[in-house]
Amino acid sequence: MTTIAFVKGHGTRNDFVLVPDLDGELSLGAEDVRFLCDRRGGIGGDGTIRVVRAGAVEDAPAGTDPGLWFMDYRNADGSVAEMCGNGTRVFAEYLRANGLVEESTFDIGTRAGVRRIEVVPSGYAVDLGGWQLVGGAAAVERGGDALVQVAGAPAPMPGLSLDLGNPHTVVVVPPEVGLDELDLTRAPLVEPLPGEGTNVELVRAVGPGHIAMRVHERGVGETESCGTGAAAAALAIWCWAGRPADQLDWLVDVPGGRLGVHIGDRTVALSGPAELVASGTVELPA
Numbered sequence: 001m002t003t004i005a006f007v008k009g010h011g012t013r014n015d016f017v018l019v020p021d022l023d024g025e026l027s028l029g030a031e032d033v034r035f036l037c038d039r040r041g042g043i044g045g046d047g048t049i050r051v052v053r054a055g056a057v058e059d060a061p062a063g064t065d066p067g068l069w070f071m072d073y074r075n076a077d078g079s080v081a082e083m084c085g086n087g088t089r090v091f092a093e094y095l096r097a098n099g100l101v102e103e104s105t106f107d108i109g110t111r112a113g114v115r116r117i118e119v120v121p122s123g124y125a126v127d128l129g130g131w132q133l134v135g136g137a138a139a140v141e142r143g144g145d146a147l148v149q150v151a152g153a154p155a156p157m158p159g160l161s162l163d164l165g166n167p168h169t170v171v172v173v174p175p176e177v178g179l180d181e182l183d184l185t186r187a188p189l190v191e192p193l194p195g196e197g198t199n200v201e202l203v204r205a206v207g208p209g210h211i212a213m214r215v216h217e218r219g220v221g222e223t224e225s226c227g228t229g230a231a232a233a234a235l236a237i238w239c240w241a242g243r244p245a246d247q248l249d250w251l252v253d254v255p256g257g258r259l260g261v262h263i264g265d266r267t268v269a270l271s272g273p274a275e276l277v278a279s280g281t282v283e284l285p286a
């Protein structure tokens, strides 16, 4: 039996089991991750975050400063994801609450690259770095580059694919379809489905610079929030609107709360709260 320490935290109710591995001695397998995220037999979470120095992470991007604190994120099904926007804030809160970082602006390592974090009044803001329209500007002009069938919707809806380090497909739900009535207990069918899978954001407009969304996450299922998904949703709506220069700040309502998205020159930033709610030890199954 291996006993490990854990901390439970969330950002707008996208919840994580953090596993401090400050000396880089732990190896958490996919089965361990599934156990930790299990809401009945384990601790419960949408994913795990191992807190470790980049130098101890085999697949850290080449050139990452080995001394940097690294967010080793896994989805609840044990799969590895490149990035987790809400996770970066919860990771930042853990680092500061435990005196591992004292500055109010600092860098962390992630599989999508080094990301800068800043303490802000709502919690933390993270520069998510560069983003891309997978199908280029032509996909925006065509209205999308995928068809997305969601249980509870009368017909497939057009989706726009974006890369924010991890993959997203954003769908605007037509007004006659209630966002709350869609069934996300089953994964939406995305056609064509990228080889690496995708996170699907279902969006409706609330007002200028203000949207609401639900999300089905790759490797998890429906979650109450997705930070990279919120940024992808704001970017997609902004692109569909012709990239208005006076609409760079967005509020994104998710079932678990509210996130801020700022569209910069080449990058996009996400802001919102981060909470640590419990800590303890747990025995990993043999």
Ligand SMILES: N[C@@H](CCC[C@H](N)C(=O)O)C(=O)O
Pocket: 014, 075, 080, 081, 082, 083, 084, 085, 086, 087, 166, 167, 199, 217, 218, 219, 220, 223, 225, 226, 227, 228, 229
């Ligand atoms: N909830 C996260 C995204 C987590 C990773 C995602 N499920 C994937 O597989 O890409 C966020 O806040 O960004």
